[in-house]
Amino acid sequence: MCNRMFATLVLALGVSLPAWAQEAPDAMVKRVAEDVLTQIRSDKELQAGNQAKVKQIIETKLVPNFDFARMTALAMGRHWKSATPEQQKQLTDQFRTLLVRTYSGALSNYRDNTMDYKPLRMNAGDTEVTVRTEVRRQGQAPVQIDYSMEKTAEGWKAYDVIVAGVSLVTNYRDEFSDTVKASGIDGLIAALNKKNAGAPPLAK
Amino acid sequence: MTPRIGALMRAATVALAAATLLLAGCATTQSRVDPFEPWNRAMFEVNDVVDGKVVKPIAEAYVKYTPPLIRSGIANFFGNIEDLFVGINNVLEGNGNRAGDDFGRVLLNSTFGVGGLFDLASMMGIERHNQDFGITFGKWGFPQGPYFFVPLFGPTTLRDGTGTAIRLYLGPTTYIFNDVPIRNVVYGLGGLDARANALGTESMVDQAALDRYRFIRNAYLRARNYQVFDGKPPPEVDDPGE
Numbered sequence: 001m002c003n004r005m006f007a008t009l010v011l012a013l014g015v016s017l018p019a020w021a022q023e024a025p026d027a028m029v030k031r032v033a034e035d036v037l038t039q040i041r042s043d044k045e046l047q048a049g050n051q052a053k054v055k056q057i058i059e060t061k062l063v064p065n066f067d068f069a070r071m072t073a074l075a076m077g078r079h080w081k082s083a084t085p086e087q088q089k090q091l092t093d094q095f096r097t098l099l100v101r102t103y104s105g106a107l108s109n110y111r112d113n114t115m116d117y118k119p120l121r122m123n124a125g126d127t128e129v130t131v132r133t134e135v136r137r138q139g140q141a142p143v144q145i146d147y148s149m150e151k152t153a154e155g156w157k158a159y160d161v162i163v164a165g166v167s168l169v170t171n172y173r174d175e176f177s178d179t180v181k182a183s184g185i186d187g188l189i190a191a192l193n194k195k196n197a198g199a200p201p202l203a204k
Numbered sequence: 205m206t207p208r209i210g211a212l213m214r215a216a217t218v219a220l221a222a223a224t225l226l227l228a229g230c231a232t233t234q235s236r237v238d239p240f241e242p243w244n245r246a247m248f249e250v251n252d253v254v255d256g257k258v259v260k261p262i263a264e265a266y267v268k269y270t271p272p273l274i275r276s277g278i279a280n281f282f283g284n285i286e287d288l289f290v291g292i293n294n295v296l297e298g299n300g301n302r303a304g305d306d307f308g309r310v311l312l313n314s315t316f317g318v319g320g321l322f323d324l325a326s327m328m329g330i331e332r333h334n335q336d337f338g339i340t341f342g343k344w345g346f347p348q349g350p351y352f353f354v355p356l357f358g359p360t361t362l363r364d365g366t367g368t369a370i371r372l373y374l375g376p377t378t379y380i381f382n383d384v385p386i387r388n389v390v391y392g393l394g395g396l397d398a399r400a401n402a403l404g405t406e407s408m409v410d411q412a413a414l415d416r417y418r419f420i421r422n423a424y425l426r427a428r429n430y431q432v433f434d435g436k437p438p439p440e441v442d443d444p445g446e
Contacts, residue, residue, distance in 0.1 A: 098412070099412075101411055102408060102411040102412040105407055105408060105411045106404065106407070106408045106411075109404045138276070138323070138326060140283075140332060141331065141332045141333055141334045142331060144435065164427050164430060165426055165427050165429065165430020165431070165435065165437065166423045166426045166427050166430070167426075170426070170440065171419065171422050171423055171426070174418065174422050175413070175414045175415060175418060175419060178415070178418065179414060179415075191414055192414070195414060
């Protein structure tokens with residue numbers, strides 16, 4: 001309560017929050033999303049799909065706001081515990097690379113989108129929240145995109161993205177679990193490695 | 205509701221109920237949701253060839269060479285027809301307010317939007333909804349039934365496919381265009397528009413998936429479930445037995 005009053009006071013005085021004050025999770029999502037959208041809209045090279053530039057945006061603006069270790073652990077489900085620390089590190093690295101590559105290919109598609117940010121339901125002291133947004137495209141039904149976020153020492157970080165009800169982590173859990181069952185954890189690492197090396201997708 | 209639609213809906217409901225019961229009995233060997241996986245994977249590969257060699261290149265050329273204004277006009281035209289069915293389904297599900305929005309959209313866009321070529325309603329803040337017969341059947345309590353991958357149509361289930369069949373049967377391009385060749389061109393254009401809209405998502409799935417078939421199936425089933433439960437699907441149970 002006091003926190004909120006202080007924040008309101010600071011905002012009312014028109015003074016920006018000091019750097020050490022932790023940004024609210026919904027404010028963070030909005031800031032990052034708008035920042036990236038503004039860049040895509042104003043940069044012709046990004047729109048044309050200049051991969052080096054796209055990757056740089058993703059690495060500097062998006063990646064720092066995700067907790068890839070937790071994402072990987074969740075996507076691995078019960079297999080995470082049976083992986084050695086070295087395997088866990090490799091899985092996290094490969095999964096991170098896969099996601100960065102995926103979003104690099106898709107980023108320029110978002111140029112004509114606008115985002116709506118839903119009011120956040122959060123109690124004081126919560127360390128896990130879901131930030132709800134809606135992506136709007138001219139003439140199409142809006143798409144819900146939710147971010148599961150956790151509070152860390154370095155601020156809020158996302159550990160899952162749920163697009164139109166499809167959780168990224170859950171969808172990968174099926175993929176990972178089937179691969180681990182068929183060829184073990186090292187088999188999964190090898191499959192991710194191969195995928196990231198640019199191998200064409202496997203229809204099996 | 206015309207007698208034609210009424211009779212069709214009854215027939216479909218009976219057929220769907222019978223098929224669901226029938227298939228529920230034999231759907232225990234393979235994966236619960238995808239008992240025909242080997243067949244579906246074969247169809248998936250057929251689709252890769254046919255789509256990759258013919259349809260996708262046409263859709264890409266269509267996106268590349270059609271001026272954006274014309275392309276959005278075509279998309280809006282088909283969207284306007286779809287809005288009518290979105291409204292019908294919202295009525296069938298008892299969502300009066302939403303149906304009002306949908307029919308309002310059709311009315312606005314068909315008149316001031318020049319036969320649906322312009323989506324004035326969206327500009328005025330009346331949003332398009334996602335709704336179809338498959339979702340309606342889901343809300344009425346029909347399970348998805350077995351999953352199917354149909355070449356050129358993509359992922360579906362017994363329930364959703366039944367919905368799509370009804371939707372295709374009802375037209376209404378059938379009523380508007382009496383001339384068969386013109387009607388076929390319109391169908392073709394509608395399909396092309398739908399295919400072109402999927403290009404972005406497709407390239408993302410290609411990049412994201414270890415196994416595209418599985419990735420698309422699981423994402424499809426979850427997204428449909430989410431729609432049936434209005435964004436609040438029951439929590440998933442971990443399924444180690446699959």
